[in-house]
Amino acid sequence: MLFAVKMDVAIPHDVDPEQIAETIATEKAYSQQLQRDGEWRHIWRCAGQYSNISIFDVADNERLHEILWNLPLFKYMTIEVTPLATHPSDIAVGD
Numbered sequence: 001m002l003f004a005v006k007m008d009v010a011i012p013h014d015v016d017p018e019q020i021a022e023t024i025a026t027e028k029a030y031s032q033q034l035q036r037d038g039e040w041r042h043i044w045r046c047a048g049q050y051s052n053i054s055i056f057d058v059a060d061n062e063r064l065h066e067i068l069w070n071l072p073l074f075k076y077m078t079i080e081v082t083p084l085a086t087h088p089s090d091i092a093v094g095d
Helices: 017-036 061-069
Strands: 002-009 040-045 051-057 077-084
Touching: 002 017, 002 061, 061 077
Parallel strands: none
Antiparallel strands: 002 051, 002 077, 040 051
8 A cells, every 4th residue: 555654853952962863863774674675665855844755655554553653753743644546647557
């Protein structure tokens, strides 16, 4: 199942900078492993924001929930999930 996920990050200013740096490094490793595994298909930065739009290709809603819940920055995020379906005008369908 394909999902578009917008993640907005808002880290409070009073959080220890070392803790945040460690959390960000852990998040990067986690997300890159999911990319290598093929579940996190694409990630784009939203210009001028601490946000991204990502495409996930996962077995079901539960797997997406598990992935998002386990993001190290999850507690600092607002997340919007949009399920995706193939568009009948897409010339790449079947590629």
